[in-house]
Amino acid sequence: MFKIAHTHDDMGWIKTADDYFTGANAQLEHHGVQYIIDTMVEALKRNRERKFTYAEVGYLTRWIETRTQAEVNDLISLVQNGQLEFSGGGWVQPDEGASHYIDLIDQYTLGLRKLNATFGTTCGHPKIGWQLDPFGHSREHGNILAMLGYEALYVARIHHLEQDVRVKEKRLEFNWYPSDENPSRKLFTGSLINLYTDPPTFCFDADCVDPPVVANPKFDNYNVDDVIARLKAYVEDFRIGTQPHKHVFMPMGSDFHYQAAEKNFRNMDNLIKVVRNKTDYNIFYSTPACYTKAVQEAGVAWTNKTAPDFFPYASGTHSFWTGYFTSKPACKGLIRQSSNIMNAMRTFNAFALPSNRNEHNTPEEKVERACGLAQHHDAVPGTCKEHVTQDYNYRLLQGWTAAEGVFQESLQAISQKAKKNNQQFPPQTFCRYLNESSFNPFHS
Structure with missing residues (x-):
């Protein structure tokens, strides 16, 4: 039994990404991602056996940039000793239905670049795609992951009828061949049961009301026998009959879980202890990469x-997630336009060859972060609150302002090199009002 402790931290949904990180506007949603990472780090330091999986590099970068070097070093140590594993590796967990493949690649580039710069290219480099909450899954995204060298992809939202068939036929895990240009390119893929949440009655998070594991018989509410009975029912009645092997992927987490991480881990410690003492199950903390290695070595003849792809997504008989393909079209258009500006900015900057900049500097990265954030599976689809959409738009337009400065410097450098003089280049700006039906630029 592979216990996969994880948290799914949306980079904007009910609140904006910054509000989720800081914990602000708690009347809307009380979680703060910075506290999740804080308590996760401290909980892992207490017990070498504990492991954790994290995905959202955008939040992780915010945490790294606002903590002391000693705290960052603790995080690096946890990655190096294998207790903390990154899955996904993108700036966000991206949408796959309304996003463009260029933007998908760019947000993975940004996230992986940050991980490489902080943790190196070995221990901190993700091996597993981690698309738990996007509303359907595309071949092109799977193809991108395969070309990036990922070993597997785990998803949690496929059409409920296909999920039912795969459960019945024990085909929740399979080899996916997502490429037309290279028919041999494959990506091992697994569809999780019960979305990506804890097993029923085993949610130990502060947000949950499931009973704790009381392993000490001195207490009146000692419940080891009940815990074992519930776990056996989960494994033997709900899991083993759905798969062609006896390795159980056991997700332990959900949206914004582990804000008080010690509560989660203390109960999981007790669960591992009583299961090892009372059953023949081999239960332990693990990661998606370790689980993938185990099932690949299980000798199963996987279906193909x-x-x-996995579109359209339907979560129930009358619940089709297709409206988001066209909802909030102004935001979708702004995202594509911002992506074009970002790539044009990179081109001009490369031609200008500025001597005072490195490859990844602040103005360019402001645009990259805004475009990367907009690929989140509640951003470009438009499945977030309206004020959150406005925040995505604001960040994109702030990126335009940063890009204007880069364009100005690049064009001036190119002009001066071509003309061999130091003449100032005329100011360059982007008009923010071109989408208005009637607009006089001379009156702005």
């Missing part, structure tokens, strides 16, 4: 998936 070639043709279509």
Whole structure:
């Protein structure tokens, strides 16, 4: 039994990304991601056996940039000793239905670049795709992950009828062949049961009301026998019959879980202890990469998936997640336009060859972060609150302002090199009002 402790931290949904990170506007949603990472680090330091999986590099970067070097060093140590594993590796957990493949690649580039710069290219480099909450899954995204060298992809939202068939036929895990240009390119893929949340009655988070594991018989509410009975029912009645092997992927986490991480881990410690003492199950903390290695070595003849992708997504008989393909079109258009500006900015900057900048400097990265954030599976689809959409738009337009400065410097450098003089280049700006039906630029 592979216990996968994780948290799913949306970079904007009910609150903005910054509000989620800081914990602000608690009347809307009380979670603060910075505290999740804080308590996760401290909990892992207390017990070498504990492991954790994290995905959202955008939040992780905010945490690294606001903590002391000693705290960052603690995080690095946890990565190096294998207790903390990164899955996904993108700036966000991106949408796959309304996003453009260029933007998908860019947000993975940004996230992986940050991980490489902080943790190196070995221990901190993700091996597993981690798309737990996007509303359907595309071949092109799977193809991108395969070309990036990922070993597997785990998803949690496929059409409920296909999920039912795969459960019945023990085909929740399979080899996906997502490429037309290279038919041999494959990506091992697994669809999780019960979305990506804890097993029923085993949620130990501060947000949950499931009973704790009381392993000490001195207490009146000692419940080891009940815990074992519930776990056996989960494994033997709910899991083993759905898969062709006896390795159980056991997610322990959900949206913004582990804000008080010691509570989660203390109960999981007790669960591991009583299960080892009372059953023949081999239960332990693990990671998606370790689980993937184990099932790949299980000698299973996996089924294959070639043709279509996992769209449209339906979570129930009358619950089709297709409206987001076209909702909030102004935001979708702004995201594409911002992506074009970002790539044009990179081109001009490369031609200008500025001597006082490194490859990844502040103005360019402001645009990259805004575009990367907009690929989140509640951003470009438009499945967030309206004030959150406005925040995404604001960040994109702030990126335009940063890009204007880069364009100005680049064009001036190119002009001066071509003309061999130091003449100032005329100021360059982006008009923010071109989408208005009637607009006089001379009156702005």
